[in-house]
Amino acid sequence: MSVNWDLVREEFPSLSHWTYLNTATFGQIPKRSTKAMESHFARRDEFACNDFLGWFDDADRIRGQVAQLIHATPADIAFIMNASTALSLLLGGIGWKPGDRIVTFENEFPNQFYYPSLLASRGVEFVETTWDRFYDSITPETRLVVMSTVSYMTGFRAPLEEIGRFLRERGVMLFLDGTQSLGALEFDVRAVQPDMLAVHAYKWLLSPNGAGFMYVSPGLRERLEPNVVGWRSHREWRNHDRLHHGQPEFKTEAEKYEGGMLNFAGVYAMGASVGMVLDLGPAVVEERVNTLAAQVRGVLRRAGARLLFDELPHHDSPIVAASFDCDTEELTRRLKAERVLVASRHGRLRVSPHFYNNEDDIDRFASVLKND
Secondary structure, eight states: OOOOHHHHHTTOGGGGTOEEOBTTTOOOOOHHHHHHHHHHHHHHHHHTTTTHHHHHHHHHHHHHHHHHHHTOOGGGEEEESOHHHHHHHHHHTSOOOTTOEEEEETTOOTHHHHHHHHGGGGTOEEEEEOGGGHHHHOOTTEEEEEEESSOTTTOOOOOHHHHHHHHHHTTOEEEEEOTTTBTTBOOOHHHHOOSEEEEETTSTTOOOTTOEEEEEOHHHHHHOOOSSOOTTOSTTTTOGGGOOOSSOOOOSSGGGGTOSOOOHHHHHHHHHHHHHHHHHOHHHHHHHHHHHHHHHHHHHHHTTOEEHHHHSSSOOSSOEEEEOSSOHHHHHHHHHHTTEEOEEETTEEEEBOOTTOOHHHHHHHHHHHHHO
């Protein structure tokens, strides 16, 4: 069954007055997700929050939707506020020794640099590498690779299944930040087998800030202790009339990392957005996004840009990075003045279409870019 993309587009009010090609900065929130938040607040007013345990039942349903999206199980999923929360949990829970090594790629998001670099005080070596040197950088001392599924800066899309297999054979853990691809590109944890996948859903998963999730593999859950411990840490927390007093007994599910109350408005909105992607079909969404990205690349080539896609392997992603013989920050400002929104990142123009865009958006971008 074909998708009526015009009808889908009506879910996003901002697209009526902006040519929005900047999902790698923020995704636009569909009406159904805003309605989900409003319904939660209306429910609070109606029931005075006396039904709050039912909110957790809804959260578990949404946990199941998230698991379906990435081919995991609900037990693997915990809700988080942002991707840095997940990475901090992992890095803070490893017993680092002098000489241990962490590897990441150049041009990574700052999350992947900041905390690992601080571990130098404990004798941990932190290495940035290019793709062509990646496999040589994995030494016997390497304990962890930290990387994004798609680079926010360049659109680099590493071959994750290949990398995951290589690291497993050497006993190296893999942390993936999926913020710049989940919701646009398909992802299967069964094929990649990361130890942890973190997603802040405010970009391609079209959710509010502060809504996100992490996948924690069963093997990692056996040895990674929670670092946020609260009233929901004990395995029988639902018995809220007689909460356990004393040392908590953790569940085996990833839920044990949540600790306390959730950002329910954000969780409900994320659930609606994830549901939208599932209803459209993740494969259909990926095909749509890749088609629009290819059209963007054509526009940029005709405008005289140099594309990383044309020069290097593994840049086939919805984030299109282009170089011009001009100041791209100024170019971005001039496009914005014409209500065309893109971004500039480290001297490159970054264009990032999503499934809610259409050919008229691409034509409008081309016209303004040509006139500029």
